[in-house]
Amino acid sequence: AQSVSQHNHHVILSEAASLELGCNYSYGGTVNLFWYVQYPGQHLQLLLKYFSGDPLVKGIKGFEAEFIKSKFSFNLRKPSVQWSDTAEYFCAVLTNAGKSTFGDGTTLTVKP
């Protein structure tokens, strides 16, 4: 069965700091990879996705993620965070069987 591991449970940064959130997955087959964001009191929304092709994918709001197949990783990055980026971030894996598995989430707090 697939699993997703997010290394950081809670990250606290000051505005303009750079962000990197780790995500590793365990699955032997082909996967599609996603990062979702959940702002306080809201539902999950898609930040970016990787299906194939260029392993560096760009999403909304200046976020990007890099798929490194050899490391089974899909880390999320942003060069300069803003206070409005305060949210919970989820990494997810979708197998070709149609099943999505989410990581436990990382709570990001950006101090103004």
Place this chain on the structure above:
Amino acid sequence: DAGVIQSPRHEVTEMGQEVTLRCKPISGHDYLFWYRQTMMRGLELLIYFNNNVPIDDSGMPEDRFSAKMPNASFSTLKIQPSEPRDSAVYFCASSIRNTEAFFGQGTRLTVV
């Protein structure tokens, strides 16, 4: 399209009562997922359907939980009898195979 629609948005019920959560997926989507989110356990996949057929219900916590999808445009998650530990936010999501999931706004359930 209005997105994934869940009802009710909030539900407060007494222990022992039956609770029914409803979900209308995005038209044309052939996968439907039910998730539960709590502070303690994070985001848990309860069950998912493909073309109205339950594919994996291994995440359903107990026999008190049941889910149905009588047609492509409607699904229910029922808890009978409800218990205080069932208090959580329940999300429904839908997708087209091998693409990202779109989440509803969630139902916040409180069992007192």
